[in-house]
Amino acid sequence: MSASQTSDVPTLLVKIFGKDRPGITAGLFDTLAAYSVDVVDIEQVVTRGRIVLCALVTKPGNGAEGELRATVHSWAESLKLQAEILSGTGDNRPRGEGRSHVTVLGNPLTAESTAAIAARITATGGNIDRIFRLAKYPVTAVEFAVSGTATEPLRTSLALAASHLGVDVAVVSAGLHRRAQRLVVMDVDSTLIQDEVIELFAAHAGCEDEVAEVTARAMRGELDFEQSLHARVALLAGLDASVVDKVRAEVRLTPGARTLIRTLKRLGYQVGVVSGGFTQVTDDLKERLGLDFASANTLEIVDGKLTGKVIGEVVDRAGKARLLRRFAAEAGVPLAQTVAIGDGANDLDMLNAAGLGVAFNAKPVVREAAHTAVNVPFLDAVLYLLGITREEVEAADLA
Numbered sequence: 001m002s003a004s005q006t007s008d009v010p011t012l013l014v015k016i017f018g019k020d021r022p023g024i025t026a027g028l029f030d031t032l033a034a035y036s037v038d039v040v041d042i043e044q045v046v047t048r049g050r051i052v053l054c055a056l057v058t059k060p061g062n063g064a065e066g067e068l069r070a071t072v073h074s075w076a077e078s079l080k081l082q083a084e085i086l087s088g089t090g091d092n093r094p095r096g097e098g099r100s101h102v103t104v105l106g107n108p109l110t111a112e113s114t115a116a117i118a119a120r121i122t123a124t125g126g127n128i129d130r131i132f133r134l135a136k137y138p139v140t141a142v143e144f145a146v147s148g149t150a151t152e153p154l155r156t157s158l159a160l161a162a163s164h165l166g167v168d169v170a171v172v173s174a175g176l177h178r179r180a181q182r183l184v185v186m187d188v189d190s191t192l193i194q195d196e197v198i199e200l201f202a203a204h205a206g207c208e209d210e211v212a213e214v215t216a217r218a219m220r221g222e223l224d225f226e227q228s229l230h231a232r233v234a235l236l237a238g239l240d241a242s243v244v245d246k247v248r249a250e251v252r253l254t255p256g257a258r259t260l261i262r263t264l265k266r267l268g269y270q271v272g273v274v275s276g277g278f279t280q281v282t283d284d285l286k287e288r289l290g291l292d293f294a295s296a297n298t299l300e301i302v303d304g305k306l307t308g309k310v311i312g313e314v315v316d317r318a319g320k321a322r323l324l325r326r327f328a329a330e331a332g333v334p335l336a337q338t339v340a341i342g343d344g345a346n347d348l349d350m351l352n353a354a355g356l357g358v359a360f361n362a363k364p365v366v367r368e369a370a371h372t373a374v375n376v377p378f379l380d381a382v383l384y385l386l387g388i389t390r391e392e393v394e395a396a397d398l399a
Contacts, residue, residue, distance in 0.1 A: 010059040011040055011088055014072060018081035020051040028053060031075045035060035035068045040091050045132075056091065099174035100126075100151045102144040102158065103385050106167045107376050109140040113165040117144075120161045125149045135390035138256065138378040143387065145174070155371065162373075170372035170385040172356060182386070183333040184264055185293070185324050185350070187342035188275035188282060191360050192379070194252040197277040198232050201306075204243045207235040221345035221365055225276060225316040229297065230309075237308025241301045244280045251281060256380030259393060261289050263383055266396040270331045274323045276315055276346055293327045321349035341382060342366070358382055 016028055025044065032055065041056040060068050069085050076083035104117055121128055126149035134141040146154065155171035162169040189196045202211035211232045218228040264271050272293025275282050279298045286294035297315050300307040313319065320342075328338050340347070340354035343362040351357030351370045359370035360379065367373045374381050383393060 009090060011090060012037075012057055012059055012065070012068070013086040013088060014055045014057060015084040015086075016053040016055075016076055016081055017051060017084075018076075018079070020046050020049050021079070024051060024079065024081070025053060027075065027079070028055060028072070031072055032057060032068070034071070035064055037068075059087070097148070098126075098150045099145070099147045100149070100154055101172050101174055101387060102146055102154070103134065103141060103170045103172075103387070104144070104167055105139045105141050105169075105374065105376065105381055105384060107139040109142065109167065113167045114142075116161055116165055117158065117167070117169065120157050121146055121149075121154065124154050124157050126154055134384045134387070135393075137390065139376050139381050139384075141381070141384035141390075143384075159372070163367075168372065168374050168376070168381075170356070170358075172385075182337045182339060183270045183272065183328050183331045184339045184341070184382075185272045185274060185327055185354070186340070186360075187320075187344065187347050187350075188273050188285070188296070189277050190343045191341055191347075192254060192257055192273055192285070194254050195250070197247065197251070197275075197281050198236075200247045200250050201236055201239065201243065202232070204246065205236050205239045211235055218344075218346070220363060225346045226314050229276065229314060229316070233299065233310055234308040236299070236306045239306040241304045241306065243306075248281060248284050251285075254377070254379045256378040258289070259380040259397075260382060261291070263380070263388065263393050263396040265290060267388070267392070270327075270333065272327045274315060274320045274350065276320075278310075292331070293323075295323050317346040317349050320347060321353045324350050324353055339382075339386065341379075356385070358385065 016024065037057040037060055039055065039057055043054045045052045059065055072085060073083050102121065106113060118128060121144065126146045128144050129147050130145040132143055134143055151171055151173045158169045158171055186192050196215055198215060199208055199212055202208040214228050214232050217223045218225050261271050270292040272291055273282055273285065275296035277296050279296045282294045282296040285291065295315060297310045298312055300309040300311045315323065324338060324340055325335060328335050335353065336355040338354040339356045339358065340350045341358045341360050342351055343360050343366060345363065345365055348366060348369055351359065357370045359366045359373040361375060361377065362373060372385060
């Protein structure tokens with residue numbers, strides 16, 4: 001029965017609530033089946049062992065509504081449940097144009113921040129059609145299905161609210177494309193891994209402080225990346241190439257990195273990395289983690305020594321965006337279906353070019369420019385921004 005066919009049809013909203021147990025849903029519809037009603041809508045939620053089951057059905061014919069009400073109440077009482085039956089007309093009211101998914105991450109997620117997000121949605125003209133939990137660990141993640149307002153103004157409004165509420169908010173347009181195959185491309189240093197690779201090399205060369213200062217200035221956008229790269233690499237001249245294996249062993253993955261990549265891969269996504277660091281490390285990460293794409297700068301090695309130079313085209317801010325586009329073309333994924341994750345100013349072009357740009361524990365300038373931000377130290381929290389639930393993550397782990 002279509003929405004137009006049910007708009008004026010008398011209906012009953014049957015609501016059952018109480019302690020959950022197996023067989024409640026089947027029992028309710030077995031009870032309703034005796035009255036030859038049609039099902040218009042169903043909603044069921046179980047929270048901490050308590051069930052709320054709602055069934056919107058057409059009214060029975062031949063004046064049997066009273067008998068249906070009595071039978072449903074009797075059945076509910078036999079199971080120590082409560083029942084409420086409301087008369088009305090038609091289905092739910094039509095949803096407004098413009099639909100979005102609003103994902104909110106909190107650690108913890110407070111009532112105050114939830115109220116503020118809901119108020120912002122209402123203030124933009126949106127209506128909350130449905131709310132459900134995506135995860136309770138390592139962060140609390142809930143998703144609001146919103147209609148009645150365009151995605152972009154909603155995203156702008158909620159981004160302003162999130163910054164002072166201590167939560168992360170992502171707003172994406174609703175549609176089947178959300179579950180379509182995607183490409184996820186991330187930065188490496190301080191995103192996929194906890195370290196800055198050039199600083200690991202610098203520690204072996206005895207120039208860690210000098211390199212760290214130049215790195216910090218570049219990531220804040222105070223220095224041209226290519227110039228700073230050459231200046232830092234020059235400090236490594238003469239370092240024995242054997243240090244590459246030592247640096248690879250020192251690299252620490254960000255918490256949740258393996259879970260993020262493993263889950264995405266098992267769900268059919270393609271995953272890549274782009275880095276202002278070095279292929280001597282990213283090639284190893286690609287092999288270890290089963291990545292589909294990897295690109296970075298290459299340290300020149302001659303006669304078993306680092307020369308203090310890089311060879312080939314430099315992967316800088318603009319280069320990362322170009323690589324995102326190239327990976328998308330090779331993967332056969334529209335740019336609108338890409339997700340980029342990064343933390344520094346040299347990631348901004350890539351984040352803005354992607355369908356969804358995620359600033360991960362990023363500098364302020366990056367958080368302000370990206371589509372959304374994740375400010376918890378768990379990289380797998382990005383999964384919830386894609387609408388992937390904790391249950392799906394656990395199922396992928398068992399696959």
